[in-house]
Amino acid sequence: MTIHPAYGCTLGCIYCYVKPNTKKGIEVNKLGGPELVTALSLNPHFLPGKWGTFIALGSITECFLNEEVTAKTIEYMYWINKELGNPQQVSTKMIIRPEISEKILSMGDPYLSVLISITSINMANLLEPRAPPPIERLNNAHYLNSIGLRTSVFIRPILPGVTDKENEILLRESLRFGIKELVLGSLMINTWIMSKIDKLGLPVLSNEIKSRAKSMDRSRLSPIYASDLKQAMKRAAESLGFVVYPAACAANVASHSQSCYMCDYGPCGNTSNLPEIEDEKELFEIIGVKVKEAFLTDEQRLYVKTSSPLLKHVVSLVKTSTRRRLVIKQ
Ligand code: SF4
Structure with missing residues (x-):
């Protein structure tokens, strides 16, 4: 954040x-x-x-x-x-x-x-x-x-x-x-940033950026390739x-x-230090989510099967507190 x-x-x-x-x-x-x-x-x-x-x-x-x-x-x-x-x-x-x-x-x-x-x-x-x-x-x-x-x-x-x-x-x-x-x-670029770069008068730089741009919006920023x-x-x-x-x-x-192993770039840091999860099912039930099945896979993914909708902030809190990737089956 x-x-x-x-x-x-x-x-x-x-x-x-x-x-x-x-x-x-x-x-x-x-x-x-x-x-x-x-x-x-x-x-x-x-x-x-x-x-x-x-x-x-x-x-x-x-x-x-x-x-x-x-x-x-x-x-x-x-x-x-x-x-x-x-x-x-x-x-x-x-x-x-x-x-x-x-x-x-x-x-x-x-x-x-x-x-x-x-x-x-x-x-x-x-x-x-x-x-x-x-x-x-x-x-x-x-x-x-x-x-x-x-x-x-x-x-x-x-x-x-x-x-x-x-x-x-x-x-x-x-x-x-x-x-x-x-x-x-x-x-990250948009048309405003591109116009500032163009004004430098470095055509090689400008052309290289434009050739790598995935999109060029007026205000929204997009990463170049x-x-x-x-x-x-x-x-x-x-x-x-x-x-x-x-x-x-x-x-x-x-x-x-x-x-941390919250995303596929990981694991980052010392993996033996990842937070322990005592009871995967209980973890969800504490926050009011009824789950049919929940367990940690060998690849350190937290797998959860539930019929309840998982709100975005709940997903983010579970991932953050466990420092794991979440696989949701509904
Ligand atoms: S979110 Fe976690 S696993 Fe992903 S890059 Fe950042 S520190 Fe590494």
Whole structure:
């Protein structure tokens, strides 16, 4: 589940879907920490607790954009950790200063999963005009790791013809700063993002993206086809000893020493650590679902046969609490 300390961003990264919000460019979330906790607790899709819903901070803002947003981010981390305990993750391009890192460790989530986003080193000035230089981000990642904050490089978005061509340098520089954990992320586009990319005047990049676009809507975001690039980048990284996570949530799982097999990308983390299910049938009956049959398969799928309709939030809560894939037969 994504939590937003603010709305909007002023970094102006060309490929990004986040627009400046209001004249100031950003609007800090008005909800205080205790109110956020209440809102989450009332959300039927949210499971509180250490083994509850994975939390990702940001996604429609930059969590450390300025003092005000940073303070809100720390406030949310603190209250989530104090009252709920869910595993938290943040992705950023900003430099997290020592005093902020100390606050994360002492007041926020000490096992916070930090993702340092990078797309390109050579073309960062053009693509991310107001973000700190990628080498400074990697240097910051090195510092964060050194004080005990588990930090991975998030190569996202993979811009075809740019990021994949720089894979070697991205990996080499990450290693130079002691980062050996990686997440790869695809580009999401709509016509607005495409028009910003077109304005760069890089026809190779524009054409490559258009040829890989599955669809191009005015507002809805769609991922471009990039599995081939991801696979090649993953192979190169693994040959250098990187751990390549299949998705951002897997880095969150590792950072919190948990395990998960909620989707076919898994298993992630230490599978011997998956939550035990004492009585599969009872698990459903506790939440008011009558089942004919329920058991765990050898492949760690939770199989359930029921004539009752399973609401979306019930499915999500069962998957989250058991960290298993669910097979429903009706
Ligand atoms: S199994 Fe799927 S949902 Fe769970 S951490 Fe891995 S990638 Fe994420």
